[in-house]
Amino acid sequence: MPLGKSVDAFDARVDAWFDQHLRGNPVADRVFYSASALGDHSLVWLILGAARGLRSERHLPAAVRVSVGLAVESVVVNLGIKSVFRRARPVSGTVGPLHLRRPRTSSFPSGHATSAFTAAGLLAEDDVLWPAYYVLALVVAWSRVHVKVHHASDVVVGIGIGVVLGRIGRKLSPLPMHRAGVLHAPDPAPGGETE
Secondary structure, three states, X not given: OOHHHHHHXXXXXXXXHHHHHOOOOHHHHHHHHHHHHHHHHHHHHHHHHHHHHHHOHHHHHHHHHXXXXXXXXXXXXXXXXXXXXXXXXXXXXXXXXXXXXXXXXOOOOOHHHHHHHHHHHHHHOOOOOHHHHHHHHHHHHHHHHHOOOOOHHHHHHHHHHHHHHHHHHHHHOOOOEEEOOEEEOOOOOOOOOOO
């Protein structure tokens, strides 16, 4: 089976699963429509980043890093990848509990999924709340299938891109190390000079 037909079959199976198990359920509709709305323009991630930065001075670098990371993610996905792939969005006649903005950009990949997993990867480092970031990222990403704004394959690829961008961000902009509540620069390499 050619790749395009395999992807279409996967998308159809996932969409049918959402129809059978989640769409039309008042609780699921409320959760997924709300998550989708909060994911617009990375709003939920910017709020969580700011909240982390306000917790203490120790968390400020992580808050700044997630804001910069989301800006880079938006350029890479919205101006880069989406301009190459011109995929139509799913057709939806569904009316949900919230009115959602219907983007005019390409469906591939899901920007909500890429921003969610980029932000979760950046926020999760050195934070006891790390599982919550990833759970929320999953809800935001899959909300786009639930509300019929993206195909499932858009979300899967978006998650993958977000994970990669989050890892790159952590490598390029490591957080300062903390010991006993005091901010420290990383130790120099063996044989390196100290001031």
